[in-house]
Amino acid sequence: MAKAHKTTNQAQFLLRRKLTVEGLSEVQWSDLIQELNHHPCVDFAEAKPEGKLIAVFDGTHWSTDELVALVEANGGRLKSGWWHRQKLAWYRFTDDNVRANAKHEPFCCSKIPPMKK
Numbered sequence: 001m002a003k004a005h006k007t008t009n010q011a012q013f014l015l016r017r018k019l020t021v022e023g024l025s026e027v028q029w030s031d032l033i034q035e036l037n038h039h040p041c042v043d044f045a046e047a048k049p050e051g052k053l054i055a056v057f058d059g060t061h062w063s064t065d066e067l068v069a070l071v072e073a074n075g076g077r078l079k080s081g082w083w084h085r086q087k088l089a090w091y092r093f094t095d096d097n098v099r100a101n102a103k104h105e106p107f108c109c110s111k112i113p114p115m116k117k
Contacts, residue, residue, distance in 0.1 A: 059098035
């Protein structure tokens with residue numbers, strides 16, 4: 001059965017992020033997940049074994065950097081390593097794309113495309 005999205009979130013701009021978090025106790029994990037699930041821009045958040053955080057949020061109103069800041073505010077830190085840095089850079093790139101696509105206003109195909117100034 002599919003989970004219903006929050007009404008404030010636009011389904012076409014939902015982003016799913018899987019991050020490995022270190023340094024959180026069980027109480028801190030539960031507080032973080034509860035805080036994320038009550039955030040208006042976050043559609044869904046859960047903790048998986050081995051320190052995995054899965055969060056689905058509206059990319060037009062929130063970003064991966066804000067998610068990382070919230071994790072760090074709760075006492076955690078992201079796992080460091082080459083692969084995790086690459087994944088975080090890709091997440092930031094797609095965040096920027098989603099925000100740009102949300103602001104884009106399509107034009108009619110019979111008109112001349114708008115010119116940059």
